[in-house]
Amino acid sequence: MENRTRVFVPMDTTARSLGADGVAEALRREAESRGTAIEIVRNGSRGLYWLEPLVEVEVGAERLAYGPVAESDVGSLLDADLPGGGDHPLALGPTESLPWLAGQSRLTFARVGVTDPLSIDDYRAHDGFRGLEKAASMTPEEIVAEVTESGLRGRGGAAFPTGIKWNTVLKTDAAQKYIACNADEGDSGTFADRMIMESDPYVLLEGMTIAGFATGATMGYVYIRAEYPLAIRIMREAIERAEAAGLLGGNLLDSGRDFNVEVREAAGAYICGEETSMLESLEGKRGMIRFRPPLPAVKGLFGAPTVVNNVISLATVPIILDKGAEYYRDYGSGRSRGTLTVQLAGNIRQGGLVEIGFGRPLSELLYDFGGGSATGRPIRAVQAGGPLAAYVHPSQFDTPLDYEEFAAIGAMIGHGGLVVFDDTVDMGEQARFAMEFCAIESCGKCTPCRVGAVRGVEVIEKILNGENEAANLELLRDLCDTMVSGSLCALGGMAPFPVISVLDHFPEDLRARA
Amino acid sequence: MTEPDRQTRQTIRRLAEAGAAQAGALLPILHAIQDELGYVPDAAVPIVAEVLNLSRAEVHGVVSFYHLFRTDPPGKQTLYVCRAEACQSMGSRELERHARDKLGIGYHETTADGRFSLEPIYCLGNCACSPAVMIDEDVYGRVTPERLDELLD
Numbered sequence A: 001m002e003n004r005t006r007v008f009v010p011m012d013t014t015a016r017s018l019g020a021d022g023v024a025e026a027l028r029r030e031a032e033s034r035g036t037a038i039e040i041v042r043n044g045s046r047g048l049y050w051l052e053p054l055v056e057v058e059v060g061a062e063r064l065a066y067g068p069v070a071e072s073d074v075g076s077l078l079d080a081d082l083p084g085g086g087d088h089p090l091a092l093g094p095t096e097s098l099p100w101l102a103g104q105s106r107l108t109f110a111r112v113g114v115t116d117p118l119s120i121d122d123y124r125a126h127d128g129f130r131g132l133e134k135a136a137s138m139t140p141e142e143i144v145a146e147v148t149e150s151g152l153r154g155r156g157g158a159a160f161p162t163g164i165k166w167n168t169v170l171k172t173d174a175a176q177k178y179i180a181c182n183a184d185e186g187d188s189g190t191f192a193d194r195m196i197m198e199s200d201p202y203v204l205l206e207g208m209t210i211a212g213f214a215t216g217a218t219m220g221y222v223y224i225r226a227e228y229p230l231a232i233r234i235m236r237e238a239i240e241r242a243e244a245a246g247l248l249g250g251n252l253l254d255s256g257r258d259f260n261v262e263v264r265e266a267a268g269a270y271i272c273g274e275e276t277s278m279l280e281s282l283e284g285k286r287g288m289i290r291f292r293p294p295l296p297a298v299k300g301l302f303g304a305p306t307v308v309n310n311v312i313s314l315a316t317v318p319i320i321l322d323k324g325a326e327y328y329r330d331y332g333s334g335r336s337r338g339t340l341t342v343q344l345a346g347n348i349r350q351g352g353l354v355e356i357g358f359g360r361p362l363s364e365l366l367y368d369f370g371g372g373s374a375t376g377r378p379i380r381a382v383q384a385g386g387p388l389a390a391y392v393h394p395s396q397f398d399t400p401l402d403y404e405e406f407a408a409i410g411a412m413i414g415h416g417g418l419v420v421f422d423d424t425v426d427m428g429e430q431a432r433f434a435m436e437f438c439a440i441e442s443c444g445k446c447t448p449c450r451v452g453a454v455r456g457v458e459v460i461e462k463i464l465n466g467e468n469e470a471a472n473l474e475l476l477r478d479l480c481d482t483m484v485s486g487s488l489c490a491l492g493g494m495a496p497f498p499v500i501s502v503l504d505h506f507p508e509d510l511r512a513r514a
Numbered sequence B: 001m002t003e004p005d006r007q008t009r010q011t012i013r014r015l016a017e018a019g020a021a022q023a024g025a026l027l028p029i030l031h032a033i034q035d036e037l038g039y040v041p042d043a044a045v046p047i048v049a050e051v052l053n054l055s056r057a058e059v060h061g062v063v064s065f066y067h068l069f070r071t072d073p074p075g076k077q078t079l080y081v082c083r084a085e086a087c088q089s090m091g092s093r094e095l096e097r098h099a100r101d102k103l104g105i106g107y108h109e110t111t112a113d114g115r116f117s118l119e120p121i122y123c124l125g126n127c128a129c130s131p132a133v134m135i136d137e138d139v140y141g142r143v144t145p146e147r148l149d150e151l152l153d
Ligand SMILES: Cc1cc2nc3c(=O)[nH]c(=O)nc-3n(C[C@H](O)[C@H](O)[C@H](O)COP(=O)(O)O)c2cc1C
Pocket: A153, A154, A155, A156, A157, A158, A159, A160, A162, A182, A183, A184, A185, A186, A187, A270, A271, A272, A273, A274, A275, A276, A308, A309, A310, A311, A313, A314, A489, A490, A491
């Protein structure tokens, strides 16, 4: 075949939501009619979402970026010799040198946006399956020790040490054990799991397989939110291809060990992201919270010892095995080791995925990476860590991104989402929504949450309407206390946190409206 | 509501039987039914219950627990408007109002001509390019009211 220049047009959900499919189609059509020889590769997204659709062209050993590209730019790009890396108003230079990317430490996301997501050859050519090959030569105890020493903590929200969880499953005797990957990614402002599944699905399968080798589990499920139809399709296709290539199934990679994976589609209940609720759902039931103990690691899916881990936790394991615990642990600060996959979302000029070592101040993410608000107005509040977490006030923006530092100001890192609001935000309305969301999503098992959230909405509405403001503000505090201390799980137990943060830091918005 | 015909019942039975062998079969079966019929008709409850050897109450409980299972036929297309925080920060409340006014319906309703159903959704993972909507399975970002009009026309 003649030497065709490779042109990359991302196919991830966000790139497509901004017209990437139309750009790819226009490129194909225009190049064909001009007789320009190009090969269009649908790669994943690098996560520079403010520049999507970001088109790249391979010139020599380098990839040059152009963006954001609209369908209507395709003609002028080809006029400007896109395949030769020609100059154009949308030209951004070498992709890897873009400060936004160069300033990151992409470990978990090393391949994301670089490769063709479903190509196993591409995956291998970019260090894929090296962690698994290493793991295949290790004992379960050695794998668990490596993950423990890396300092990796669960990226789904609770930040529990992954190695310790795995050790419990390893040490629990059972004929059948499971790996249950939590891909419910319900927090607003988060999309890191989606990006891994859409843009580098094999790294998740590799991480799950290593978890299986480490614990003796031979079956894995990926529980994916129904709101992610593309991720579901890609993961299913990746599993089929991996099976066909002998990378999943019996005696995979000639390791003498078996591991299978199946995708299960959720059905739009936020509570099913909570691990015991997710297990109920995987068993085909309503997503009601389970009492603990027993821990899922001891008695989880179908009563068997089960590792429940977030997508990012599992997708980080291959590089830890490949490069060693120390390599990973060297990133980070304090007890927050390794890298955090920050998702810049909401009212932010340069939104997208930033993977960096823990410990950098929040302000650096908001202003250096993020470039401030999208509207150009002052940033007034940031909801970090999902809908059950506090709104962070500008006076706290110098807080380092570190689990303990955030906890110390009553905030949360959670799954790493940062939702930015400018100064037009109505924080009273945000407080009301926090309670409304809890009311919509409550599983109904316990009273403080089921009844408390509905009451919370009413009380906040009364305050905003000027009914007995002082008494109702006091009532709201009490109600929050009751929910925090009396709820069975973190949905009811944490939904008051955003409300309390508004009471504490934005009291001027939670009072009678003129 | 009209009773599903014989053929629909047969479809439901076929899908239930095809999925029955897997562990935790109920959700995958309900998805299969909704994928094929567009919704999970009430008549599916006893059939699925019988095939899986569950009580009707159990099956009904699951169908009603999950927001994304619907029990009435949807319009030709479904517009999902994201109501979650990141989209709120970029004007989704206005977009929601616009969607309702434009279609003349509220959430969980279908236009009289049967063209659109309107559903709320809580995050599509498109939060760096808010506000977001989804039409059937296609997600759109930075959707202004004008853009929504184009998408719906
Ligand atoms: C209401 C609620 C929702 C949650 N949603 C998610 C979710 O969408 N994804 C996730 O990975 N963890 C979620 N979690 C945390 C899980 O319960 C659990 O801690 C996590 O999946 C464990 O994996 P990790 O240790 O790798 O983080 C949620 C917790 C609660 C209380």
